[in-house]
Amino acid sequence: MALLEVNSPALIRQFLDLPARLYQNQPNWISPLDPEIEAVFDPAKNTLLARGEAIRWVLTNAAGTVVGRVAAFINRDAEQPDPTLPVGGMGFFECEDDQAAANELFEAARRWLAARGMQAMDGPINFGERDRFWGLLTEGFTEPNYGMFFHQPYYQQLFERYGFELFFRQYTCYREVDTPLHPAFSRAFDTYAQQYPAFQFRHADKRDAEKLAHDFHHVYNLAWANHSGINPMSLDKARELVKQMQPVLDERLLWFAYHNDEPIAFFVSLPELNQMFKHVSRRFGLLAKLHFLWEKRKYQQRRDKKLFGVIFGVVPEWQGKGIESALMVHARAEFMRAGYREIEMNWIGDFNPRMLAVTRSIGARIYKTHVTYRYLFDRERPFERSPIIR
Structure with a gap:
C-alpha cells in the first residue's frame, strides 16, 4: 500500500x-x-x-x-x-x-x-x-x-x-411534529399569553436580516458561549451565518421569545436540505445549482416536509421558567401550518444531560448515534x- x-x-x-x-x-x-x-x-x-x-x-x-x-x-x-x-x-x-x-x-x-x-x-x-x-x-x-x-x-x-x-x-433526536405535547406546555403557553405584550413569541422576518443576526447573536452568546468547546460568537459571524442561510431558510422555522423586546430564547431550524441535495450532483456545478433550485421549489410545495433543528437555547436568567415550553407550542403550530411533518434535531452530546432532558420533554426520541x-x-x-x- x-x-x-x-x-x-x-x-x-x-x-x-x-x-x-x-x-x-x-x-x-x-x-x-x-x-x-x-x-x-x-x-x-x-x-x-x-x-x-x-x-x-x-x-x-x-x-x-x-x-x-x-x-x-x-x-x-x-x-x-x-x-x-x-x-x-x-x-x-x-x-x-x-x-x-x-x-x-x-x-x-x-x-x-x-x-x-x-x-x-x-x-x-x-x-x-x-x-x-x-x-x-x-x-x-x-x-x-x-x-x-x-x-x-x-x-x-x-x-x-x-x-x-x-x-x-x-x-x-426525532419526533413527528403532530405528536401532542405534554399538557404542561399548554399551561406555560397560557401563562405567558396572559402577559402580552411583555412576553412575545414570533418567528423571524427574513427581510430584516440585521435584526435576525442581532437576536441570534444575543441569545447564542448568553445561552451557549460558556459551554466547553464553544467560543463566543461575534456579531459579524452571526451576520455571515444569516447570509449563508438566506438561500434556504424558511422564516417560519426561526422562532424567538422576547421579554420587553429583548430576545431571551430561540429555536432555529431549517428545511432538511439533504432531502433536496440527494437529487443533485455532488460536484454542484452550474447545472446542479439550477437543479437544486427546482428541487427546492418542489419541496416547498409538499405537505410532508422534514425540518432540521439546528440550535435551541434559553438565556440563563430564563431557564426553567417555561419559556422553552411556550416557545415550542408557538413553533409547533406554525410548523404544522407550513406542512412540516417530521423533525430531526442537531446532535446533543451525552455530556449535556440537561439538553437531552429537554428533548425528551417534547416527546423526541434518540434516532441516531454518532x-x-x-x-x-x-x-x-x-x-x-x-x-x-x-
Whole structure:
C-alpha cells in the first residue's frame, strides 16, 4: 500500500470520489457536496488555516486503486482544557473493510500530529465547527442529515481495534411534529399569553436580516458561549451565518421569545436540505445549482416536509421558567401550518444531560448515534471521557 499526500487536482478528485464507490450499495447514503468538503481545506474559506494546519492523504493498493482516505489537523484556536494533553484532530476517514489499511491511515494521522506536539487525537471530527462532519455513525443508519456523514457499519470496529476509545456519544433526536405535547406546555403557553405584550413569541422576518443576526447573536452568546468547546460568537459571524442561510431558510422555522423586546430564547431550524441535495450532483456545478433550485421549489410545495433543528437555547436568567415550553407550542403550530411533518434535531452530546432532558420533554426520541473517539498517544496514560456539563 502507498500513502499519498493530497496535493494535486488528480489526488483531490480521488479523495472526493472514494465514498461513491464504497457506498454504492448503501441506499441511504447521501453524498456531501464536493465544494463543501473542499472548503474545509481551502485557506480562503476556512479561517482556521490562518493559524492551524491540515493535511490529508489517500491510500492506494498495489494496483493503484484508492482504498482509503483520512485528514489530520491542528486547530490552534480550540480550547485545550488540559495543558498536559494537547489534542489534534483526524477526520474525513473512509476505508474499505481492511484493518491493515485503516491502521495505515490512523498511524499517518498520529505520526503527523505527534511530530507537532500533540498528545492525543479526536476523531472522526471536522476542522471547524461541531455542527457538521463530526462523529462516527454507530446506530441509526438512515438517511443522513445535511452536514453529517453516513458511515459503513464496520467502521466502528476499525476504530476500536486500532485503539480509539469512546470520548462522547452524540445523539440525534426525532419526533413527528403532530405528536401532542405534554399538557404542561399548554399551561406555560397560557401563562405567558396572559402577559402580552411583555412576553412575545414570533418567528423571524427574513427581510430584516440585521435584526435576525442581532437576536441570534444575543441569545447564542448568553445561552451557549460558556459551554466547553464553544467560543463566543461575534456579531459579524452571526451576520455571515444569516447570509449563508438566506438561500434556504424558511422564516417560519426561526422562532424567538422576547421579554420587553429583548430576545431571551430561540429555536432555529431549517428545511432538511439533504432531502433536496440527494437529487443533485455532488460536484454542484452550474447545472446542479439550477437543479437544486427546482428541487427546492418542489419541496416547498409538499405537505410532508422534514425540518432540521439546528440550535435551541434559553438565556440563563430564563431557564426553567417555561419559556422553552411556550416557545415550542408557538413553533409547533406554525410548523404544522407550513406542512412540516417530521423533525430531526442537531446532535446533543451525552455530556449535556440537561439538553437531552429537554428533548425528551417534547416527546423526541434518540434516532441516531454518532461517536467521537479519542486516542491517547501515551498508551499508559489513564483515559478520561468528556466531562459532564453541570
